Amino acid sequence: MSVQTIVPALLALHKIDHDMQEFRSRLAALLKDQVAVENNIVHLRENIAEHESAGRKLQAAISGHELDIASRQERIEKMRQSLNTTKNNREYSAILVQISAEKAEVGKIEKVALELMQQLEANTKSTTEAMAQLEKAQASLADTQKKNSEQVGHVKELISRLEAGRGHALGNVPPDARRQYERIHQKYPGNVMAAAEFDHDDLENVTCGGCYMSLNVEDVNVLRGRDEIRKCNSCGRILYLNEMLNANAVQPT
Ligand SMILES: [Zn+2]
Incomplete structure (x- = not known):
């Protein structure tokens, strides 16, 4: 990664x-x-x-x-x-x-x-x-x-x-990503991002945690391989991997 x-x-x-x-x-x-x-x-x-x-x-x-x-x-x-x-x-x-x-x-x-x-x-x-x-x-x-x-x-x-x-x-987010985020935030307040959901042994079945539509394994690969935004083609939410939550210590309340 x-x-x-x-x-x-x-x-x-x-x-x-x-x-x-x-x-x-x-x-x-x-x-x-x-x-x-x-x-x-x-x-x-x-x-x-x-x-x-x-x-x-x-x-x-x-x-x-x-x-x-x-x-x-x-x-x-x-x-x-x-x-x-x-x-x-x-x-x-x-x-x-x-x-x-x-x-x-x-x-x-x-x-x-x-x-x-x-x-x-x-x-x-x-x-x-x-x-x-x-x-x-x-x-x-x-x-x-x-x-x-x-x-x-x-x-x-x-x-x-x-x-x-x-x-x-907000200050930690680059301007372009910030603009994209804010745009989706207008549409889905507080619900801008969605996890790419999948079993690690079944990468053929990846779905968007926001709208439950299918994603490609390519989405997972890009999220792992590059430092860029990847969005769900169906709902437009910004995708993330669950492993990023743990890796970056975003603690639940
Ligand atoms: Zn979606």
Whole structure:
């Protein structure tokens, strides 16, 4: 076996990325419940704001109608008083007709105002309900955060340690290999490299540990003989030999 530098350097980087991917999934799983509750809180707050805005609009409309009713009643009162000073029956009846028309109008407005008041009452009720739900959701969030905080902190710490080590591992990889690696990393995050799997007494059956498709014995020979990248023709992952893991002391956690 010739002196290998590129693939072992990539394996060290890959180990970091693989672990990082795993910790990130673990973190996402831990935060999943929390995120669901947080989203619910956002939704409830929006809901309450909408209700409050609708409540203000209803209140304004009711006040407008009440003012309208008051001014119409004032007008009715004036007309009633003017009945005492009418000069003849015709004038008297004409005023009575106006009064009755105004009263009918007041009746209509009162009906509308009453409907609005009922809407406002329902709106206030659902606002109160939403507020109670919000309070409950906030308590549940605090509970989940408390339960998760230690584990989340631990996993975040592991991730930031890996992030710190990644730069160093990346620095050991030649630029061209780094570019190839990063390209595959976009496609298979944390799963860029695959072992060429085979039995030492059966080199006719070599498969890719990433996609399980067949590889050629030539792939194994190149990996052993040259210090260069060899990729799986099927999935495009960068191949390595299991013996490289042992040879280069890439220790499992
Ligand atoms: Zn493959």
